Amino acid sequence: MERSTPVRPGPAAAPSPAPPSLTARRKAATQLEIARAAAVLFAEHGADQVTAETIAASAGVSLRTFYRYFRTKEDAVAPLLAGGADAWQQALAATTGDPIAAIPAVIEAQLTPVTELDHEGLRWTRGLLRAAVDDPALLTVWHRVNHDSEARLRAIIAELVDEDADPFEVRLTATAATDAVRVGLEAWAAGDGPDTGPGSAADLAVRAFAQLSRGITLVPS
Template sequence: MPIGRPSLTERRKAETRLDVARAAVGLFVAKGVAATSAEEIAAAAGISARTLWRYFPTKDSCVMPLLTGAIELAADCLRSWRDEDGIPELIEVMRQPGRLTIDRASMLDLVRLTRTEPGLRAVWLEAHRQAEPVFAEALARRGGLHAPDLTATVHAAMINAALRAAVEHYAFQADPDTEVEAAVSEALLIAARGFPR
């Protein structure tokens, strides 16, 4: 993992990818995935179709930056979570000002689309598959390990599943007066309690 702040070029590329992801979700919500062309996504993001294809291998994959950004934020919170602290303290780390700067509206629109769009569902599940080793590495470092052991790997899987389930529950069923962070907090506490007896 690179140390230090990304270069200006890398930050601009990341911003462009995120602009594409937001544009893609907006168009997918308005028109549907099948009725949206890559050229339309590129135009809405202010780039050429050729540039879009340099960044993304498929139309569905254009949404991935919305997911990877949220996953990196979660991993950063896990890295900041002190070894002696429990789940309530992790939740406090996640709620610190400036931590959760993701585009919630676009991400929740995307998650809602995963219910009816198999290609987007595949991207959503792939993002979580990629998240698990990142979470395991963060938990291993938290525990002073050089590499994840089985405990860190299982805990990473539990956290990953709790985050996915919480966001899906919120997107599909939650009371609009609640906050997604409340669903995430509740899911993490449920995971920490373990299996019912």
């Protein structure tokens, strides 16, 4: 009797990440509520005039809860700043082709407000960045968020290009994109430019990327 050849199972598909638990979602919501309260207070009064107690009260949480999530009052705005970076990185990850060609449109789309909530977000961003000028701790948070964003962006760009792409060019692209957004937002926040159109944060960031990315080649012609 002929023996049958045993069937070997193929590699198991990677399991989908489990959705966050209800407890995790509640914690994230509380953290974001505290971050929004801190951003609004910093924008309206300046970081030096705001205390952790004030932020906690505005967010409707106890001071103990505040310190469960954040070490300092300045750290409280990090989730909002990082969330903006995450959104535009995800948008870039969904593109195809040369990232250098795709990045300006992604930047413009992400920094151009559409809803009233978007405009409100830009208003507190302007106030927050103005407050950071005179607050080294707040400025450190802003720089840390940008540093982390660049690292994540580098990995995204590496996935979008050919595996033979020069890693140095990939890094330059990530740096140029990150700094373009940072400089665009900072320059806009320092002045009285509009939310949209010439002189807006989106306009300045796209112009900055055009200058900073000049000479970088990711996709051979």
